[in-house]
Structures are given as structure tokens and as C-alpha cells.
Amino acid sequence: GTLPQPPTPQPNPDGSCRTRKVDDGDDCGKLVTKCGGGLTAAQFHQYNTKSNLCATLQPGQHVCCTPGKLPDLRPKKNADGSCFAYKIQDGDFCAKMAAANGLTVQELEKLNKETWGWNGCENGFWPDNWICLSEGTPPFPAPIANAVCGPQKPGSTRPSGSTSRDWVNMNQCPLNSCCNIWGQCGTTEDFCIDTNTGPPGTAKKNTYGCISNCGMTIVQSSPPAQFIKLGYFEGFNLGRSCLNMDATQIDPSFTHIHFAFGMIDENFEVYQEDVFAEFQFQQFKKLRGPKRIISFGGRVFSAEKPFYHIFRNGVKAGNRDKLANNLVKYVVDNNLDGLDIDWEYPSAPNLGEGVPEGDPSEALDYLRLLSLLRSKLPKDKSLSIAAPASH
DSSP states (O other): OOOOOOOOOOOOTTSBOOEEEOOTTOOHHHHHHHHOTTOOHHHHHHHOOOTTGGGSOOTTOEEESSSSBOOOOOOOOOTTSBOOEEEOOTTOOHHHHHHHTTOOHHHHHHHTTTSTTOOOTTTOOOTTOEEESSSSBOOOOOOOTTOOSSTTSTTOOOOTTOOTTGGGGSSOOGGGOEEOTTSOEESSHHHHOOOOOSSTTOOOTTOOOOSBSOOOOOOOOOOOSSOOOEEEEETTGGGSSSSOOOGGGSOTTOSEEEEEEEEEOTTOOEEOSSHHHHHHHHHHHTOOSSEEEEEEEHHHHHHSTTTTHHHHHHTSHHHHHHHHHHHHHHHHHTTOSEEEEEOSOTTOSOOOTTOOOOOTHHHHHHHHHHHHHHHHSOTTSEEEEOOOSOO
8 A cells, every 4th residue: 555645734714824934044954844744845845936945045034834825924014104113133134134024125125215324235234223124104213322413313302293304404513514324523525425325314335424514515605795804913922022013013904903812810800911911902902993802811811720710710600790791891991892702612621731621511601601791792892702613
């Protein structure tokens, strides 16, 4: 006699096949055994007709152990219309992620055309990025610990009603400098050249891309109604042995002259540093033609001992009004045309040996002092500041 034939495996009631998930290290022979039920290799290939199946198996993929079609294992989008989001893990690659979720690589690419940071299967991607495994609106990107601009700055959340294309406008860089895909601000090619590969927040290999304020073209605004010609006059220059100049020798073609510098003491009283500076200040006041503006600050006064703390203390709430009153009084009493503050710079780090870093609160306190000065100065007196050119 002949051996009895094993029973033919039966599909699920809905016509789908019974499946087995591929584990790491599985091949077709192992899967035949795992399917069980006396399944033969010939039957396995009859139920799984993909020509290159055995050469393309991926962990997480499902194969048929019975007749029938593979069930639809593709994730479904959420009730709110967002896609089924997946966080990329170390060791993931497109074929693996697609196969584990019933997708083809082409379908995976199509689902992520609007996903932030999706560089595509050819260009590479990074662990911890969120991607879509279904149709629907893409997920908000994961934060980058040291990002200072863009949507991946820590603490950022999806703006209501926004799309992934809108997120480039989040957390703009100071002074409209460029923001690259890593959330860093700058003004060079590492920050300003947009090399996107299609989806937002992407860049070509070996580039850092740009997501906002991109480009390095010099942009010129229309000219002002009237140009000014401004200079700083060193009121302290008589204290050195050479290169001396009297205020009466200032070129009259200047439209604005800043007298550098007035001094402020511990009690926020205004004075001139020595008899040379006082003499030059009296000469300066006699100028006719240029606007005569007194300036306070400079590098030494702002960032060196024993003066650096005076601006820091002066802008604090308890001292601000007294400092503002004394500065305004000095301008008015000396019949000057304006006031210039040259603090270099509030909240600044790395000021020099023995000088502590500025506190972050100084910037806002400085703004409050400037607002107070503007409100106290007569309308015909100017107020100006020195600001850093870097972002």
C-alpha cells in the first residue's frame, strides 16, 4: 500500500491564509517546519507564490502556511486622521519595516512624502525619527536635545491646524539667520543651503540642509530718506602719549558724533573719568553741526573689572528708575542731542578671566531700561544702542 497523504491545510473562514511571522535567522526551510501540520516545501511555495520570497525574507514579515491570501496586516490610520506612527529603531531599514507591516518599500515611500525628516530609503534615515505606516497626517518630529530652531527644538508642540510644511517656520533663528535640519542657527553653507529631498526637514547626503531663512544672497533694502555719517570720539584720548585729537578737530561732515565714554559709578551717578575726559567733553559740547550724543559703556566698562557689574545691577528692577533718571538728566543738563548705550553685551558668556557669565535675565531687564529711557527722554533726543552683528 501507499502512505496516506497528509490532510490539506485549510484557510481561515474569511478566506485568508493562516500565517507565521518570520523571525531573525529564518529561511524557507525553517518556516516550513514552523508552519507544522505536515506542510511540505512544495505546499509552502504553492501558498507563497512570490518568486524571490526565500531571498527577500525579513524579520516581522508574515508568510502563508495554508491556502488563501495573506490577511491585510497594514496598520490603519487613527480616528483623528493622523497616520499610524512608528518610531524608527536601531537596525531598521526600509525592506524590514515594510515587510513587517504588510507593505512594499514603494508603499512605505509614498506614505512618507510629507513626513518630517524622511530622507527616503536611498538617502538614509535616523533612529528615533517618527514615520507613517499608514495613510494620514504625519507625526510631529521627535526633539533633538541641542536644537535651538525649527520644530525639533525641545518643548515644541504641533501648532493647531498646521501641516508638516508649516513647521519650518517654528522657532526662527535670531536676526533671521538660517536654520538647518539639525535645529542649529548660522550664516554659512552648513546652515543656509536648502538641499531637501522632497519631504520637509530633509537634506541630501553629506549636507546639513536648511529649513528656514535659507540662501546666502546679500539682500539690500531701499535706501533711507537720508543717510547719516556717525563716528565715536574717544574722549579719553588725551590720556595716551600719541594719537591725540581735540574735539574741536572733528570733521564737520559727520552728522552724528558719539562721545565715548561717560562713566557711571556704583550709585548710578554719571561722571567723566578724569580731567582729560572732562576737558574734551566740554569741548565736545561746543560742536555745531553734528548731533552730539553721549555714549556709556564700551568693552572695558561692560566686560572688565572693576566696572562690569554696574550695567548688570543698574538694569535690575530696584535700580532701573534711578539709573534712567540720572542718564536722562545728564543729557538734558548738558543740552545734548541724544543718548547711546554701548553695553557689550547683556547675558554674554566668555567675557574674560575672573568675570562671571551674564545672567539670561539681563537681556529682558535691558529692554525694560531702554523702554524706560525712551519714555523719560524728551522727544527730540535720540536713543541708540550697540548690538552685536552675529546672531
